[in-house]
Amino acid sequence: MMASFITLIISLVGLVTLGTLTSTEARAFFVFGDSLVDSGNNNFLATTARADSPPYGIDYPTRRATGRFSNGLNIPDIISEYLGAEPTLPYLSPELHGERLLVGANFASAGIGILNDTGIQFLNIIRITKQLQYFQQYQQRLSSLVGPEQTQQLVNQALVLITLGGNDFVNNYYLIPYSVRSREFSLPDYVRYIVSEYKKILAKLYELGSRRVLVTGTGPLGCVPAELAMRSRDGQCDVELQRAGDMFNGQLVQMINDLNSQLGSDVFIAANAFRMHMDFISNPRAYGFITSKIACCGQGPYNGIGLCTIASNLCPDRNIFAFWDAFHPTERANRIIVRQILTGSPDYMSPMNLSTILALDART
Structure with a gap:
């Protein structure tokens, strides 16, 4: 029998004053977004954006590449651990059927962005509009199993994670000099545009029944090994990409605040992924890393x-490297990020962190 959310949180982080849930079932968990949270959907697609070959998965429990862009567990896996649930399966997995649907589903697909033209070089990937269509399809499948009322209750009570935005810069606006989007928009106008498009995506999630949604901003795009290799002469983070991420993240938080005000409820929670990453990028040794510049796996600078x-x-x-490959953190870095999602101050999680969400929801 699975432990309750709060019992798990007490054992993991010592939050001894939260109380307990009467239910022993972990809540469902749904994941949307890009390669930072893809757990293997792209394995089932004809695309180059795949992580289904060694050495990906070298530290995963099975020691096999699963499609996660990590040496081991990714952020959704670690959140599932805290929820006391098994990892959500990729929506395209043939194993996702029957009672396993009750756990939730991962709809994420490496390479995608807020915009449908982001990641076109990867060909056949699940763009966010399609991920939302799959979410509707999932609810129809679950409804045939447990009925519409139980389906609505499960979706309303579920936790949702969505991670978008980084690819709209590195695999769209800045992909090549004078890209179509960079000719069409100045950077400030582009940021305003993609934030406005993101608002439509979040509104659609609400329309589809989501009531607790963790929304991550972009990480420090100019500091990842891929961008250091292409843009940095001295190992310093690229100023232009950092500016783009900073601009995007600030407007994203404002948009989330506006949405919550319109809804009259704290549905959307902003996770400051930029700051979470910069903590160990700025001072890797304080977190037990020997480097935050060199990827564990790759070649070239x-x-x-x-x-x-x-x-x-x-x-x-892998435990002493912050980055696993050119773009993605190691499992150990992912654990540092999830720790902030769970217990971080308002500088990291606004308007509240995940442990507070779980405590509030346990009382209702």
Whole structure:
């Protein structure tokens, strides 16, 4: 029998004053977004944006590549641990049927963005509009199993994570000099545009029944090994990409506040992924890392060029590297990020962190 949310939180982070839930079932969990949270949907697609070959998954419990862009667990996996649930399966997995639907589903797909033209070079990926269509399809499938009332209750009470935005910069606006979008928009206008499009996506999630949604901003795009390799001469983060992320994240928080005000409820929770990453990027040794510039797996400067493959350089100890590949954190860095999602101050989680959400929801 699964432990309750609050019992798990007490054991993991010592929050001894939260009380307990009467139910012993973990709440459902749904995941939308890009490669930071994709748990293997792209394995089932004809696309180059895949992580289904070694050394991906080298530290995963099965020691096999699963489609996660990590050496081990990714952020949704670690959140599922805290919820006391098994990891959500990719929506395209043939194993997602029957009672496993009650756990939730992961709709994320590497390479996608807020805009449908983001990631076109990866060809067949599940764009966010399609992820939302799959969410509707999921609810129809679940309804045939447990009925419409129980389905609505499960979706309303579920936790949702959505991670979008980074690819709209690195795989769209800044992908090549004078990209279509960079000719169409100045950076401030582009940021306003994608934030307005993101608002439509979040409104659609609400329309589809989501009532607790963690929304992550972009990480420090100019500091990832791929961008250091292409743009940095001295190992310093790229100023232009950092400015873009900073601009986006500030407007994202304002948009979330506006949405919550319109809805009269704290449905959407802003997770400051930029600051979460910058903590260990700025001072890696304080977090037990020897470097936050060089990827564990890759080649070229900072191991930031090309894909992580069996022929790449591979670090022997993933626990002392902040980045696994050219763009994605190691499992250990992901755990630091999730710790802030769970217990972080308002500087990291606004208007509240996940442990507060779980405590509030346990009383209702």
